[in-house]
Amino acid sequence: MDIAISETSDKPIYQQIYEQICAQIVRGEIPAGFALPPIRTVAKELGISVITVKKAWEELDRMGFIRSVTGKGCFVQSLPKKDVDRKRDKLIGERLDKDLAYYRELGVSRQELLDLIEKKY
Amino acid sequence: MDIAISETSDKPIYQQIYEQICAQIVRGEIPAGFALPPIRTVAKELGISVITVKKAWEELDRMGFIRSVTGKGCFVQSLPKKDVDRKRDKLIGERLDKDLAYYRELGVSRQELLDLIEKKY
Amino acid sequence: MDIAISETSDKPIYQQIYEQICAQIVRGEIPAGFALPPIRTVAKELGISVITVKKAWEELDRMGFIRSVTGKGCFVQSLPKKDVDRKRDKLIGERLDKDLAYYRELGVSRQELLDLIEKKY
Amino acid sequence: MDIAISETSDKPIYQQIYEQICAQIVRGEIPAGFALPPIRTVAKELGISVITVKKAWEELDRMGFIRSVTGKGCFVQSLPKKDVDRKRDKLIGERLDKDLAYYRELGVSRQELLDLIEKKY
């Protein structure tokens, strides 16, 4: 479970953490039942406050990716693959809607966008 | 020069304004030499603070889209089309880099992304 | 907008606040568009930490009851009555399911429960 | 004496155990004089900590449902049926008071509540 924080990013730290773990679960790299490391450990390793880590964990909980078991820690939920895929598609779809609105506003044609992506991706 | 503010958007107002004017210049809808209306006028019309409008203007200035002439107002720079296009490409490219990083993180394949865009755009 | 905190309750303070405001919105006592008092004010009045109040506000936000407008404050969302009612029914239904499970476990018959409620409510 | 623990419930384990045994005594399924199994046995069978079981036993003791006999174990009190019923009524009454307060807060009318229960119970 890798987490890398960017000091220069404009995203809040807790959200960077949330998105990275979220992505790893969605990509299937963190299996169901996996115990996330204790928030205090993560905080120490990343050199940030416990509360910041907790905020990321809370977001993961709210999205249904993990569950907290008092006294034991936080565990990746065992969701049916269908549910994980639906969450993934929702994350992608919502982001894409915003992105396309931006490109549309700048007058980027469909073909130009497709060409750019073919070149860059 | 149309500006529409969304109260519900999570983008700050000054950025909404900045992006919209920016897009209109890039699309060639606002011609070089065009005098932006006084910030107080814009603020009154949109029902927002003068400070907010000023921040958007400053952003446009920093990006080289407009120039402030003391006592006279702010004017759209008369840039060679090549320069405008370069700015446009830079805006698009920087945004695209972030977007593609996000999709990559979620394990979206190139083909899946292209398909999604063909469907949605 | 009345908030009363019980020191003796086993419910966390932020949840007490959340539930009370939630109830007032659901009962229609706080109208759409209403500006909640600033979290710092509420904190001072109740003699608790700003963060505790913020947590209650966050919960209200997450449930779609209020929206935060940066620099201006938090406002009660104008939801169609149908939506408010649906939220209300959900709150009631979920609570009732738990309650009935408890009574069932203690061997309370339907009639006994109905009688008790007629007497007490 | 059946005990079923839910990992997903938000109730602490010791309370789940307490409530289930409590209910079985109140319903008359566990007779007076019955010897509860040793806490170590229960802990092993349920795969939980001894401390957790002990906490449930203590709760039962405090409520007067069982008595601990040093060196021999814990036994269900032989209470006159009248006393058991009084305890039962107290459990139900206290819970009901909280529940009704909640429904009242959400503006549920007596009739609406009765209707809901008739439908669900």
Added chain:
DNA sequence: GTGGTCTAGACCACG
């Protein structure tokens, strides 16, 4: 040892 709640207090973005 684990997460949950709460506090006091700081700095920042937005307006």
Added chain:
DNA sequence: GTGGTCTAGACCACG
């Protein structure tokens, strides 16, 4: 002045 983020640190419930 408003909420948003972050910190250090405390105490508690659960196990």
